[in-house]
Amino acid sequence: TFGPPVVGGFEGACGVFFGDDLLDGRPIAVRFDWFVDSSDSCRWEQAFSADDGESWELNWVMEFTRR
Numbered sequence: 001t002f003g004p005p006v007v008g009g010f011e012g013a014c015g016v017f018f019g020d021d022l023l024d025g026r027p028i029a030v031r032f033d034w035f036v037d038s039s040d041s042c043r044w045e046q047a048f049s050a051d052d053g054e055s056w057e058l059n060w061v062m063e064f065t066r067r
Contacts, residue, residue, distance in 0.1 A: 014033070016033055043061065046059060
C-alpha cells in the first residue's frame with residue numbers, strides 16, 4: 001500500500017518533499033530529497049524525524065543511473 005502523500009517541489013536540480021506517516025504505530029515526519037546530478041543520474045534520500053523536524057535520521061539512499 002502507499003503511504004500518505006508528500007508535498008514539496010524542485011528548485012533547480014534539488015527537490016525536497018515532506019509528509020507525515022506512522023512508524024511502528026507512532027507518528028513520524030518524513031522527508032524525501034532528490035538530487036539530479038546530470039541528465040543520466042540522480043540520487044534519492046529518505047529521512048525520518050521523531051521530533052517534528054528538529055533533527056533527521058537518514059535511513060535510505062538510492063542512486064539512479066540511466067542505462
